[in-house]
Amino acid sequence: MAIKDTYAEIEKTLGLVPEWLKQMPEGAAEGFWVTARDFWLAETEIPNKYKELIGLAVSGATRCKYCCLFHTEAARLFGATEAEIAEASMMSGVTMMGSTFINAQQVDYDKFAAETQDIINYVRSHRQVAAEQAGTEAHHH
Incomplete structure (x- = not known):
């Protein structure tokens, strides 16, 4: 896409071409816009x-x-x-x-990783117990 076409698409989308974007080298501006258009601004x-x-x-x-x-x-x-x-x-x-x-x-990364997994497992198991208790209490009322 020619830079003028890129600028026209930007202006149609944003209402103007920001000055900082005009300062980007052409190849970078086009690449930045494609990423912005197809990921950042898109529904993902x-x-x-x-x-x-x-x-x-x-x-x-x-x-x-x-x-x-x-x-x-x-x-x-x-x-x-x-x-x-x-x-x-x-x-x-x-x-x-x-x-x-x-x-x-x-901090030792392997120790950190192991502790993180222990934390996740603990919280997950306690959430399951709490959900089961809430379900049991709901049946008794």
């Missing part, structure tokens, strides 16, 4: 609201004010509430906090 397995909340969390972790602004507004556009936006931002912070500590401590 992950609803757009959640993709934007993920984008916001990543933006917070990478400290990109441009992406934070864009993904916050796009999340709102796709129906995210202020509470959901705050939770996505907090997930970014809590993940970075844990990641920074674990990496700085040079």
Whole structure:
């Protein structure tokens, strides 16, 4: 696709071609747009609201004010509430906090992986017990 065709498609989709995108080399701009069009902006397995909340969390972790602004507004556009936006931002912070500590401590990865699986198995088994108890109680009422 010629760059003018790419720009025309972007303008039809977004209402304008952002200046920062015009600054990209042609091959990169075309590739970026194809990925944006066919994955990021498209209806995929992950609803757009959640993709934007993920984008916001990543933006917070990478400290990109441009992406934070864009993904916050796009999340709102796709129906995210202020509470959901705050939770996505907090997930970014809590993940970075844990990641920074674990990496700085040079925690053994195999031990971490084994403990993670133990945690998942424990929580899964307790959820099943709780669901079974709730089902039993519902039959007695």
